[in-house]
Amino acid sequence: MRIIRGKDYQEVSRITARLIAAQVLLKPESVLGLATGGSPVGTYANLVEAYRRGELDFSRVRTVNLDEYVGLGPEHPQSYAYYMRRNLFDHVNLDPGSTFLPDGLAQDAGEACARYDRLLESLGGQDLQLLGLGGNGHIGFNEPGDAFLLPTHRVALTESTISANARFFESREEVPRWAYTMGIRGILAARRIVMVATGIAKAQAVYDVFFGPVTPQVPGSILQLHPDVTLVGDPEALSLTPAENR
Protein backbone atom coordinates (compact mmCIF):
# COMPACT_ATOMS: atom_id res chain seq x y z
CA MET A 1 0.00 0.00 0.00
CA ARG A 2 1.20 3.48 -0.87
CA ILE A 3 0.18 6.57 1.04
CA ILE A 4 0.31 9.96 -0.67
CA ARG A 5 -0.23 13.03 1.45
CA GLY A 6 -1.83 16.16 0.07
CA LYS A 7 -1.81 19.30 2.20
CA ASP A 8 -5.58 19.81 1.99
CA TYR A 9 -8.72 18.65 0.16
CA GLN A 10 -7.78 20.63 -2.96
CA GLU A 11 -4.35 19.05 -3.23
CA VAL A 12 -5.71 15.59 -2.46
CA SER A 13 -8.25 16.10 -5.26
CA ARG A 14 -5.57 17.22 -7.72
CA ILE A 15 -3.34 14.24 -6.92
CA THR A 16 -6.20 11.75 -7.18
CA ALA A 17 -7.35 13.23 -10.49
CA ARG A 18 -3.80 12.92 -11.82
CA LEU A 19 -3.70 9.23 -10.93
CA ILE A 20 -6.95 8.67 -12.82
CA ALA A 21 -5.84 10.84 -15.73
CA ALA A 22 -2.63 8.84 -16.03
CA GLN A 23 -4.67 5.65 -16.13
CA VAL A 24 -6.82 6.99 -18.98
CA LEU A 25 -3.82 8.32 -20.90
CA LEU A 26 -1.98 5.02 -20.65
CA LYS A 27 -5.05 2.95 -21.50
CA PRO A 28 -7.75 4.99 -23.29
CA GLU A 29 -10.24 2.11 -23.10
CA SER A 30 -9.89 1.83 -19.31
CA VAL A 31 -12.71 0.57 -17.12
CA LEU A 32 -12.96 3.02 -14.21
CA GLY A 33 -14.74 2.07 -11.02
CA LEU A 34 -16.24 5.24 -9.55
CA ALA A 35 -17.49 6.40 -6.17
CA THR A 36 -19.87 9.12 -5.02
CA GLY A 37 -20.14 11.10 -1.77
CA GLY A 38 -18.23 14.19 -0.75
CA SER A 39 -14.70 12.80 -1.07
CA PRO A 40 -14.40 12.53 -4.88
CA VAL A 41 -16.25 15.74 -5.85
CA GLY A 42 -12.97 17.67 -6.13
CA THR A 43 -11.34 14.81 -8.03
CA TYR A 44 -14.12 14.89 -10.62
CA ALA A 45 -13.87 18.68 -10.88
CA ASN A 46 -10.15 18.33 -11.67
CA LEU A 47 -10.86 15.66 -14.29
CA VAL A 48 -13.45 17.92 -15.93
CA GLU A 49 -10.91 20.76 -16.01
CA ALA A 50 -8.28 18.49 -17.57
CA TYR A 51 -10.83 17.43 -20.20
CA ARG A 52 -11.68 21.07 -20.96
CA ARG A 53 -7.98 21.83 -21.38
CA GLY A 54 -7.91 19.10 -24.00
CA GLU A 55 -5.67 16.81 -21.95
CA LEU A 56 -8.06 13.88 -21.58
CA ASP A 57 -10.28 11.84 -23.86
CA PHE A 58 -12.98 9.72 -22.21
CA SER A 59 -14.58 8.53 -25.45
CA ARG A 60 -13.42 4.93 -25.00
CA VAL A 61 -13.59 4.80 -21.20
CA ARG A 62 -16.26 2.71 -19.51
CA THR A 63 -17.35 3.34 -15.93
CA VAL A 64 -18.98 1.24 -13.23
CA ASN A 65 -20.15 2.82 -10.00
CA LEU A 66 -19.99 1.26 -6.59
CA ASP A 67 -23.52 1.77 -5.42
CA GLU A 68 -27.00 3.26 -5.68
CA TYR A 69 -29.82 3.87 -3.21
CA VAL A 70 -32.72 1.43 -3.44
CA GLY A 71 -35.86 3.28 -4.56
CA LEU A 72 -34.17 6.31 -6.17
CA GLY A 73 -34.36 6.59 -9.95
CA PRO A 74 -31.74 8.37 -12.08
CA GLU A 75 -33.74 11.63 -12.11
CA HIS A 76 -33.87 11.86 -8.31
CA PRO A 77 -31.39 14.61 -7.33
CA GLN A 78 -29.99 12.48 -4.50
CA SER A 79 -29.52 9.37 -6.61
CA TYR A 80 -25.97 8.46 -7.41
CA ALA A 81 -26.83 8.33 -11.11
CA TYR A 82 -27.79 12.02 -10.89
CA TYR A 83 -24.66 12.82 -8.84
CA MET A 84 -22.45 11.24 -11.49
CA ARG A 85 -24.07 13.20 -14.30
CA ARG A 86 -23.80 16.46 -12.36
CA ASN A 87 -20.20 15.98 -11.26
CA LEU A 88 -18.64 14.19 -14.23
CA PHE A 89 -20.66 12.51 -16.97
CA ASP A 90 -22.38 15.65 -18.31
CA HIS A 91 -19.10 17.52 -18.60
CA VAL A 92 -16.79 15.11 -20.43
CA ASN A 93 -17.05 13.04 -23.61
CA LEU A 94 -18.01 9.78 -21.93
CA ASP A 95 -20.49 7.76 -23.97
CA PRO A 96 -23.64 7.63 -21.77
CA GLY A 97 -24.09 4.02 -22.93
CA SER A 98 -20.75 3.14 -21.34
CA THR A 99 -21.55 4.38 -17.83
CA PHE A 100 -23.11 1.89 -15.42
CA LEU A 101 -24.64 2.04 -11.95
CA PRO A 102 -26.83 -0.45 -10.09
CA ASP A 103 -30.52 0.14 -10.93
CA GLY A 104 -32.12 1.70 -7.85
CA LEU A 105 -35.59 1.03 -9.22
CA ALA A 106 -35.08 -2.66 -10.06
CA GLN A 107 -38.16 -4.77 -9.26
CA ASP A 108 -36.20 -7.92 -8.56
CA ALA A 109 -33.26 -7.18 -6.25
CA GLY A 110 -31.61 -10.57 -6.70
CA GLU A 111 -31.73 -10.34 -10.48
CA ALA A 112 -30.50 -6.72 -10.42
CA CYS A 113 -27.46 -7.71 -8.35
CA ALA A 114 -26.68 -10.76 -10.49
CA ARG A 115 -26.96 -8.59 -13.61
CA TYR A 116 -24.48 -6.08 -12.16
CA ASP A 117 -21.98 -8.83 -11.43
CA ARG A 118 -22.36 -10.20 -14.95
CA LEU A 119 -21.72 -6.70 -16.24
CA LEU A 120 -18.56 -6.37 -14.13
CA GLU A 121 -17.35 -9.67 -15.44
CA SER A 122 -18.12 -8.79 -19.06
CA LEU A 123 -16.11 -5.56 -18.68
CA GLY A 124 -13.16 -7.60 -17.46
CA GLY A 125 -12.99 -5.89 -14.06
CA GLN A 126 -11.93 -2.35 -13.26
CA ASP A 127 -8.51 -1.11 -14.30
CA LEU A 128 -8.75 1.43 -11.50
CA GLN A 129 -11.31 1.60 -8.70
CA LEU A 130 -11.79 4.91 -6.91
CA LEU A 131 -13.02 4.61 -3.32
CA GLY A 132 -14.09 6.87 -0.50
CA LEU A 133 -14.12 5.58 3.06
CA GLY A 134 -17.00 5.51 5.51
CA GLY A 135 -16.31 6.73 9.02
CA ASN A 136 -17.21 3.19 10.11
CA GLY A 137 -14.72 1.63 7.69
CA HIS A 138 -17.18 0.83 4.91
CA ILE A 139 -16.16 0.77 1.25
CA GLY A 140 -18.94 1.03 -1.28
CA PHE A 141 -21.83 0.27 1.06
CA ASN A 142 -20.23 -2.87 2.44
CA GLU A 143 -21.11 -2.17 6.04
CA PRO A 144 -19.34 -3.61 9.12
CA GLY A 145 -20.30 -7.19 9.79
CA ASP A 146 -21.11 -8.14 6.21
CA ALA A 147 -19.20 -11.22 5.23
CA PHE A 148 -16.10 -10.19 3.30
CA LEU A 149 -16.46 -11.79 -0.10
CA LEU A 150 -20.04 -10.97 -1.05
CA PRO A 151 -20.94 -10.23 -4.67
CA THR A 152 -23.17 -7.24 -5.49
CA HIS A 153 -25.96 -7.21 -2.93
CA ARG A 154 -28.72 -5.20 -1.32
CA VAL A 155 -27.68 -3.86 2.05
CA ALA A 156 -29.41 -2.18 4.98
CA LEU A 157 -27.48 1.01 5.70
CA THR A 158 -26.25 1.38 9.27
CA GLU A 159 -27.49 4.20 11.48
CA SER A 160 -24.06 5.86 11.28
CA THR A 161 -24.10 5.82 7.46
CA ILE A 162 -27.66 7.19 7.38
CA SER A 163 -26.58 10.01 9.72
CA ALA A 164 -23.43 10.71 7.70
CA ASN A 165 -25.39 10.90 4.43
CA ALA A 166 -28.27 12.97 5.84
CA ARG A 167 -26.28 16.11 4.92
CA PHE A 168 -27.14 15.48 1.27
CA PHE A 169 -30.91 15.28 1.98
CA GLU A 170 -33.44 17.76 3.38
CA SER A 171 -33.91 15.60 6.47
CA ARG A 172 -32.57 12.36 7.95
CA GLU A 173 -35.96 10.71 7.33
CA GLU A 174 -35.49 11.09 3.58
CA VAL A 175 -32.26 9.07 3.48
CA PRO A 176 -33.04 5.68 1.93
CA ARG A 177 -32.50 2.80 4.35
CA TRP A 178 -31.29 0.39 1.68
CA ALA A 179 -28.75 0.46 -1.10
CA TYR A 180 -27.32 -1.77 -3.77
CA THR A 181 -23.59 -2.09 -3.50
CA MET A 182 -20.84 -3.74 -5.41
CA GLY A 183 -19.52 -6.37 -3.03
CA ILE A 184 -16.00 -6.61 -1.69
CA ARG A 185 -15.43 -9.30 -4.28
CA GLY A 186 -16.09 -6.87 -7.13
CA ILE A 187 -13.96 -4.16 -5.52
CA LEU A 188 -11.01 -6.48 -5.01
CA ALA A 189 -11.19 -7.55 -8.65
CA ALA A 190 -9.91 -4.09 -9.62
CA ARG A 191 -6.31 -4.08 -10.78
CA ARG A 192 -5.58 -0.80 -8.98
CA ILE A 193 -7.42 0.82 -6.11
CA VAL A 194 -7.18 4.51 -5.21
CA MET A 195 -8.84 5.71 -2.02
CA VAL A 196 -9.48 9.35 -1.12
CA ALA A 197 -9.83 10.24 2.56
CA THR A 198 -9.84 13.72 4.05
CA GLY A 199 -10.79 15.29 7.37
CA ILE A 200 -10.45 14.29 10.97
CA ALA A 201 -13.70 12.27 10.87
CA LYS A 202 -11.87 9.70 8.73
CA ALA A 203 -8.71 9.40 10.85
CA GLN A 204 -9.79 6.43 12.96
CA ALA A 205 -11.21 4.58 9.95
CA VAL A 206 -7.98 5.16 7.98
CA TYR A 207 -5.99 3.75 10.87
CA ASP A 208 -8.31 0.74 11.31
CA VAL A 209 -8.45 -0.03 7.58
CA PHE A 210 -4.74 0.10 6.87
CA PHE A 211 -3.09 -0.64 10.21
CA GLY A 212 -5.62 -2.67 12.19
CA PRO A 213 -6.59 -6.34 11.95
CA VAL A 214 -8.22 -7.58 8.74
CA THR A 215 -11.82 -8.18 9.81
CA PRO A 216 -15.33 -7.87 8.32
CA GLN A 217 -16.06 -5.51 11.23
CA VAL A 218 -13.87 -3.05 9.30
CA PRO A 219 -14.79 -3.87 5.69
CA GLY A 220 -12.04 -1.71 4.15
CA SER A 221 -9.38 -3.67 6.03
CA ILE A 222 -9.53 -6.31 3.29
CA LEU A 223 -7.64 -3.78 1.15
CA GLN A 224 -4.51 -4.80 3.08
CA LEU A 225 -4.63 -7.99 1.00
CA HIS A 226 -4.82 -6.19 -2.36
CA PRO A 227 -1.52 -5.81 -4.24
CA ASP A 228 -2.05 -2.27 -5.58
CA VAL A 229 -3.74 0.20 -3.24
CA THR A 230 -2.95 3.92 -3.03
CA LEU A 231 -4.42 6.06 -0.28
CA VAL A 232 -4.47 9.78 -0.94
CA GLY A 233 -5.15 11.64 2.29
CA ASP A 234 -4.83 15.01 3.96
CA PRO A 235 -2.91 15.50 7.23
CA GLU A 236 -6.09 15.16 9.32
CA ALA A 237 -7.17 11.86 7.80
CA LEU A 238 -3.58 10.56 8.15
CA SER A 239 -3.14 11.88 11.69
CA LEU A 240 -3.33 8.47 13.40
CA THR A 241 -1.12 6.60 10.92
CA PRO A 242 2.56 5.87 11.69
CA ALA A 243 4.62 9.08 11.85
CA GLU A 244 6.36 8.67 8.46
CA ASN A 245 3.03 9.11 6.62
CA ARG A 246 1.88 12.29 8.29
Ligand code: F6R
Ligand atom coordinates in the same frame (compact mmCIF):
# COMPACT_ATOMS: atom_id res chain seq x y z
C1 F6R B 1 -20.04 6.20 -2.28
C2 F6R B 1 -19.55 5.12 -1.42
C3 F6R B 1 -19.26 5.35 0.02
C4 F6R B 1 -18.54 6.66 0.31
C5 F6R B 1 -18.29 6.81 1.80
C6 F6R B 1 -17.61 8.13 2.14
O1 F6R B 1 -20.22 5.72 -3.59
O2 F6R B 1 -19.41 4.06 -1.90
O3 F6R B 1 -18.47 4.28 0.48
O4 F6R B 1 -17.33 6.68 -0.38
O5 F6R B 1 -19.50 6.74 2.49
O6 F6R B 1 -18.49 9.17 1.85
P1 F6R B 1 -17.99 10.69 1.87
O7 F6R B 1 -17.00 10.83 0.79
O8 F6R B 1 -19.24 11.49 1.59
O9 F6R B 1 -17.43 10.94 3.22
